[in-house]
Amino acid sequence: MQNPRECALDVLIKVDKKEELSHIAISNVLEKYQFSEKRDRAFFTRLVEGTLERQITIDYVADQFSKTKIRKCKPLIRALLRMGIYQILYMDQVPDSAACNEAVKLAKKRGFSRLSGFVNGVLRNISRKKDEIQYPSREKNLETYLSVAYSIPEWIIKFFQKTYDNETVEKIIASYLEERKTTLCCLISKGGKEAVRKELEAEGVTVEDGSLIENAVQISDYDFLYRLKAFREGSCYVQDESSMLCAKLASVQKEQFVMDLCSAPGGKSLYVADQLKGSGRVLSRDLTEYKTDLIEDNIDRVGFTNMESEVFDARVLDEEHIEAADVVIADVPCSGLGIMGKKNDIKYHISEEGMKDLVKLQREILANAVQYVKHGGTLIYSTCTINPAENEENFRWILDHFDFEAVDITKELPKDLKIETAQEGFIQLLPGIHPCDGFFIGKLRRK
Numbered sequence: 340m341q342n343p344r345e346c347a348l349d350v351l352i353k354v355d356k357k358e359e360l361s362h363i364a365i366s367n368v369l370e371k372y373q374f375s376e377k378r379d380r381a382f383f384t385r386l387v388e389g390t391l392e393r394q395i396t397i398d399y400v401a402d403q404f405s406k407t408k409i410r411k412c413k414p415l416i417r418a419l420l421r422m423g424i425y426q427i428l429y430m431d432q433v434p435d436s437a438a439c440n441e442a443v444k445l446a447k448k449r450g451f452s453r454l455s456g457f458v459n460g461v462l463r464n465i466s467r468k469k470d471e472i473q474y475p476s477r478e479k480n481l482e483t484y485l486s487v488a489y490s491i492p493e494w495i496i497k498f499f500q501k502t503y504d505n506e507t508v509e510k511i512i513a514s515y516l517e518e519r520k521t522t523l524c525c526l527i528s529k530g531g532k533e534a535v536r537k538e539l540e541a542e543g544v545t546v547e548d549g550s551l552i553e554n555a556v557q558i559s560d561y562d563f564l565y566r567l568k569a570f571r572e573g574s575c576y577v578q579d580e581s582s583m584l585c586a587k588l589a590s591v592q593k594e595q596f597v598m599d600l601c602s603a604p605g606g607k608s609l610y611v612a613d614q615l616k617g618s619g620r621v622l623s624r625d626l627t628e629y630k631t632d633l634i635e636d637n638i639d640r641v642g643f644t645n646m647e648s649e650v651f652d653a654r655v656l657d658e659e660h661i662e663a664a665d666v667v668i669a670d671v672p673c674s675g676l677g678i679m680g681k682k683n684d685i686k687y688h689i690s691e692e693g694m695k696d697l698v699k700l701q702r703e704i705l706a707n708a709v710q711y712v713k714h715g716g717t718l719i720y721s722t723c724t725i726n727p728a729e730n731e732e733n734f735r736w737i738l739d740h741f742d743f744e745a746v747d748i749t750k751e752l753p754k755d756l757k758i759e760t761a762q763e764g765f766i767q768l769l770p771g772i773h774p775c776d777g778f779f780i781g782k783l784r785r786k
């Protein structure tokens with residue numbers, strides 16, 4: 340990686356133009372430069388993720404120091420300013436002078452010599468007057484304050500306030516900015532947690548136990564996941580504990596047939612296939628070949644023979660599988676408000692209108708999902724969002740329209756997780772309140 344700042348600039352421009360999602364753009368660059376220095380790769384990742392994460396705060400600051408509003412700047416200049424401000428405000432180890440000089444050099448290199456003075460002026464001014472930056476008053480307008488302080492669109496804050504008190508809302512949005520470790524699910528059939536821990540520690544990785552799930556570990560102090568033997572050889576895979584809990588609640592039994600309707604990259608399928616210990620069958624579907632290739636990559640890596648992938652649109656009823664499955668998992672496409680800390684694009688892309696369309700799509704998928712469940716079989720309905728319409732309202736819609744009953748999951752939850760609605764068959768996990776992503780899980784039984 341010759342110049343991590345230039346790589347970051349290119350990714351930020353692409354993401355700004357909505358040409359690519361940030362996590363995909365970042366991982367493409369990291370893959371391309373997998374043999375570059377660990378330090379450069381880490382700097383690049385932090386610069387892109389941090390700049391996107393703090394974009395609302397950064398833009399608010401930029402507009403105080405520039406006559407041209409940042410939204411009106413050319414994409415390259417906007418990206419340069421944003422990443423320059425991020426370095427000045429949030430990267431203590433980078434001298435402000437380096438942040439300014441490198442931004443000026445990149446502006447010139449990319450044919451914007453005329454505007455390099457403007458970039459220099461804005462960045463140096465912010466660097467000089469850091470202590471004079473004005474932020475909105477918490478007392479005068481809580482929502483605007485929270486939006487700028489935590490870099491979350493104001494409408495999302497108001498949306499959360501409809502369901503949660505201000506203290507909870509602040510905990511949720513603060514959690515999105517927290518640094519998080521990578522969580523891995525250790526496959527039981529590959530020796531389980533202790534075997535994985537041993538291999539990871541031998542490679543210098545720091546390994547801690549997960550908070551909710553027995554076979555979860557959290558790792559730090561590593562560079563490239565694919566270089567870790569335990570990962571490469573398929574003893575573990577990346578999965579948040581909320582997702583593991585979701586798959587665990589499917590409570591699969593040996594020899595069962597499981598249909599996972601929206602399954603790429605295959606996390607929940609892998610979990611249940613592992614629980615089936617080589618028996619039974621997991622049919623993992625997704626909408627496109629690009630997506631099922633991701634599932635196939637995972638199957639190849641872990642070597643499971645009881646799991647297969649298939650391109651299938653879950654909105655289309657599959658007559659051949661009516662009442663065929665012991666367990667159906669409908670982990671549907673959703674607004675993703677529970678994972679905004681991991682996927683920075685979500686907060687800039689999603690809208691209330693978009694969430695309404697998602698509810699329609701989810702019900703279309705659910706109307707088919709219910710039909711694949713055998714009588715007495717299980718339906719798991721899940722999302723990674725915090726939106727009552729996509730979550731408990733859809734759950735109740737199933738109960739109202741189909742021959743299903745809610746399953747009391749109180750006793751199946753980890754002992755530290757006490758959520759009252761569990762007896763009604765569902766839980767809403769909240770980041771900042773629970774030690775995992777924001778996630779909804781509902782469990783139903785076909786009568």
Ligand SMILES: C[S@@+](CC[C@H](N)C(=O)[O-])C[C@H]1O[C@@H](n2cnc3c(N)ncnc32)[C@H](O)[C@@H]1O
Pocket residue numbers: 582600601602603604605606607608624625626627630651652653654670671672673723
């Ligand atoms: C929340 S993600 C699934 C995550 C996955 N269950 C896991 O644990 O790794 C939702 C998935 O639904 C897929 N999807 C969207 N529309 C779909 C449709 N009509 N039919 C099938 N899958 C769809 C998306 O491609 C995406 O992979």
